[in-house]
Amino acid sequence: MNNMMFGKxxxxxxxxxxxxxxxxIGALLLLLIAVFFDAGFLGYAILGIFVIMMAxxxxxxxxxxxxxxxxxxFMMAFLMIFNLLFIQRGTLxxxxxxxxxxxxALTQTAYIFIRLVLIIVMTTILTATTKPLDLTLGIEHLxxxxxxxxxxxxxxxxxxxxxxxxxxxxxxxxxxxxxxxxSRGVEFSEGTLKQKIMSIVSLIIPLFISAFQxxxxxxxxxxxxxYNPEAKRTRYKQLHWKFADTISFICVIAMCSTxxxxxxxx
Amino acid sequence: MSITFKEVEHIYSExxxxxxxxxxxxxxxxxxxSMTALIGHTGSGKSTLIQHINALLLPTAGxxxxxxxxxxxxxxxxxxxxxxxxxxxxxxxPEYQLFEETIQKDIIFGPKNFGATEEEALAVAKxxxxxxxxxxSYLERSPFDLSGGQKRRIAIAGILxxxxxxxxxxxxxxxxxxxxxxxxxxxxxxxxxxxxTVILVSHDMNQVLEYCDDVVVMNKGRxxxxxxxxxxxxxxxxxxxxxxxxxxxxxFILELNKNGFDIDPSIKDINELIQVIGGQIHE
Numbered sequence: 419m420n421n422m423m424f425g426k427x428x429x430x431x432x433x434x435x436x437x438x439x440x441x442x443i444g445a446l447l448l449l450l451i452a453v454f455f456d457a458g459f460l461g462y463a464i465l466g467i468f469v470i471m472m473a474x475x476x477x478x479x480x481x482x483x484x485x486x487x488x489x490x491x492f493m494m495a496f497l498m499i500f501n502l503l504f505i506q507r508g509t510l511x512x513x514x515x516x517x518x519x520x521x522x523a524l525t526q527t528a529y530i531f532i533r534l535v536l537i538i539v540m541t542t543i544l545t546a547t548t549k550p551l552d553l554t555l556g557i558e559h560l561x562x563x564x565x566x567x568x569x570x571x572x573x574x575x576x577x578x579x580x581x582x583x584x585x586x587x588x589x590x591x592x593x594x595x596x597x598x599x600x601s602r603g604v605e606f607s608e609g610t611l612k613q614k615i616m617s618i619v620s621l622i623i624p625l626f627i628s629a630f631q632x633x634x635x636x637x638x639x640x641x642x643x644x645y646n647p648e649a650k651r652t653r654y655k656q657l658h659w660k661f662a663d664t665i666s667f668i669c670v671i672a673m674c675s676t677x678x679x680x681x682x683x684x
Numbered sequence: 685m686s687i688t689f690k691e692v693e694h695i696y697s698e699x700x701x702x703x704x705x706x707x708x709x710x711x712x713x714x715x716x717x718s719m720t721a722l723i724g725h726t727g728s729g730k731s732t733l734i735q736h737i738n739a740l741l742l743p744t745a746g747x748x749x750x751x752x753x754x755x756x757x758x759x760x761x762x763x764x765x766x767x768x769x770x771x772x773x774x775x776x777x778p779e780y781q782l783f784e785e786t787i788q789k790d791i792i793f794g795p796k797n798f799g800a801t802e803e804e805a806l807a808v809a810k811x812x813x814x815x816x817x818x819x820x821s822y823l824e825r826s827p828f829d830l831s832g833g834q835k836r837r838i839a840i841a842g843i844l845x846x847x848x849x850x851x852x853x854x855x856x857x858x859x860x861x862x863x864x865x866x867x868x869x870x871x872x873x874x875x876x877x878x879x880x881t882v883i884l885v886s887h888d889m890n891q892v893l894e895y896c897d898d899v900v901v902m903n904k905g906r907x908x909x910x911x912x913x914x915x916x917x918x919x920x921x922x923x924x925x926x927x928x929x930x931x932x933x934x935x936f937i938l939e940l941n942k943n944g945f946d947i948d949p950s951i952k953d954i955n956e957l958i959q960v961i962g963g964q965i966h967e
Contacts, residue, residue: 428701597740598781601773602842603797605765620793623783627828 427549434476434547438663439556445670446544452673453533457680462532468673469539476547486542487535494534501527550582555655573647580636588629595624687714687737687850687881692746694732706732708905710746714883714898719876721892721913722885723928724902730885731776733902734852737883738771739764750850769798772848776855778839779832787813787838788823794846805845812841815874817867833864840868844875851875852883857891869895893917893931893952901926914950933957 434442453465473483501523508522548556558575565571596606604617694707706729714720722730735741736748739755748755753767775781784790791812792805800808810820816837822830827838840856853872857865873895876882886892892899892913899916901909903926909916917923917934930938937949937957951957 430701594775595781597735598775598778600740601738601768601775602781602794602846603765603768620781620783624780628780 426546428478428482428546430477432475432477432547433662434472434543436662437547437666438657438659439548439552440559440657440659441663441667442544442548443553443556443560445667446540448670448674449540450537452677453536455677455681456529457677458684459528461677461680461684462529462536465536465673465677466532469536469543472543473539476543478543478546482546483539483542487538490534490538494531497530497534498527501530550585551579551655554579554582555653555657559657570647572651576647584629584632587632588625591628592621592625595621595628686716686749686751688712688749689733689736690747690749692736692743692748694729694736694741695744696732698744706905707736707743710905710907712900712907712910714881714900716881717876717879718898719873719882719884719896720898720900721896722883722900722902723887723889723892725926728902729905730902731854734773734854734883734885737850737852738768738773740773766798769846770848771850771852772843772846773852774840774843774854774856776858777836778843778856779835781839781842782827782835785826786824787827790827790838791842791845794842798846808845808847809841812844813838815844816841816871833860836860837868840871848880850881850883852885854885855887856884857886857888865891889917889929889931890933893934918949 449465455461457465502519503517503523505523505526506518506520508520510518511521511524512519545553554575557578558571561569561571561574596604599617599620600606602620604620605613606617606621609617689710689712692707692710692712693705696702696704696706710729710733712733722734724730732741736743736755737750739753739759742755742759743757745757747757750767750771753764753770755764755767782790784793788806788809791809792800792802795805795808796802809823813820813822818834818837818841822838827835830838836856840853843851851872856872857868860868869891872882872884884891884896896913899909899911899913900907901916909919909922917930920930920938923930929935933952933954934949937945937947937951940947940961941949945961947957947960951960
């Protein structure tokens with residue numbers, strides 16, 4: 419469980435780490451949209467180089483990126499096989515009884531593979547370089563225009579930050595309970611289906627009980643300090659938009675518009 | 685059941701930015717049938733150490749012998765399942781591991797995992813429930829209706845039901861009232877007197893003095909002392925350097941001695957101390 423790389427913050431210092439979280443979230447959104455423009459393999463090569471540069475600037479090791487892709491491999495393989503078999507356009511390349519492979523299916527599948535890898539790597543860069551609390555702060559800032567439409571920006575941000583805050587706690591708790599039950603002879607990786615269900619039950623129930631207990635304690639602690647979600651509040655942590663952020667933003671915009679233009683022209 | 689640690693190292697999340705060196709060259713030999721206290725500050729490696737005894741954690745270097753079992757770097761934890769029955773580990777706040785509908789089912793969960801039949805397990809459940817000071821009427825009740833202290837007794841009963849030869853307890857009295865804590869410790873002493881090895885992680889030096897034979901002191905991942913309780917509390921300067929308080933009775937005797945008394949500082953019993961003080965007054 420500790421090997422999970424996806425979504426884990428890496429406590430190092432780098433150019434990307436220092437960027438404004440608002441910029442990073444905005445850039446990710448724009449790039450995610452850009453990924454789906456069909457700019458051909460050349461477009462993806464350019465975007466690929468851009469993403470590699472971002473990864474280099476954030477000092478993430480290749481091994482860490484591979485670790486992030488690994489859990490997605492099964493889903494990727496599944497998607498690719500389906501695409502390969504069910505897209506039946508273009509010229510027929512190869513057929514064997516009911517299996518027919520067309521050239522367009524091949525390119526589409528390659529596109530999907532590239533898109534997924536790019537999406538995973540870009541998301542990993544965001545979560546690895548931005549502290550969860552900065553992420554929430556960024557989201558809250560980006561959502562603040564919707565406040566005028568009655569959208570509960572602060573409540574949503576508070577919910578996200580509480581959820582993020584408790585992920586490590588719950589993981590720790592899970593490990594603790596797993597160890598306690600392992601001491602009572604539970605084997606989580608072996609046994610018949612019935613034994614496996616029993617071992618999961620012995621983990622889930624204590625986990626739920628402690629999660630509810632924590633939620634109640636937290637709610638009481640917040641209420642006893644007179645927490646009011648509607649109150650106007652100031653922040654200890656301020657976001658500062660720097661020159662580097664502007665430059666980065668221009669680069670991202672340039673990248674996205676290149677892809678859009680390429681997809682229209684080509 | 686002797687426990688021997690040989691040059692044991694443990695590093696969490698090795699080769700990542702999160703790596704943490706928790707045990708550094710630990711050599712330790714815990715005598716069969718002893719009641720040993722494990723003391724040291726938070727983060728000194730106590731919890732890591734005890735999780736090696738039932739192979740929940742494997743060493744990153746070195747080896748551990750527990751009777752015929754050898755725990756080393758390359759073992760698969762699965763092959764060490766029989767060891768989990770021999771070395772019963774009670775975690776801190778064990779009441780959080782309860783999950784069954786009835787207390788009876790929860791207590792027999794452990795024995796059944798180790799292959800006991802329903803009847804055998806039930807007989808044991810009744811016995812251990814009595815041992816932890818609750819009567820049979822509790823068997824059919826839900827563990828979640830009980831008070832915190834009672835829940836903890838049930839959880840400990842669940843471990844005792846496996847009939848381990850070694851009982852390891854991580855701060856079993858944390859959060860209990862003084863009376864409950866005392867009853868709990870008397871229970872462990874009783875189990876120890878039945879010939880079982882007991883390892884007790886504790887922050888309360890009064891408990892260590894009153895109940896334990898030997899003490900292991902851990903500091904920054906190393907075992908710094910493994911001596912008898914009497915010897916440890918004679919090293920007042922060392923304990924002060926670790927900011928560990930002396931037991932109340934020992935520090936009282938030392939205070940008296942400073943003012944002209946001459947009392948043996950290894951006295952553990954308050955009545956004995958009163959007699960000794962009284963005797964000196966009459967002289």
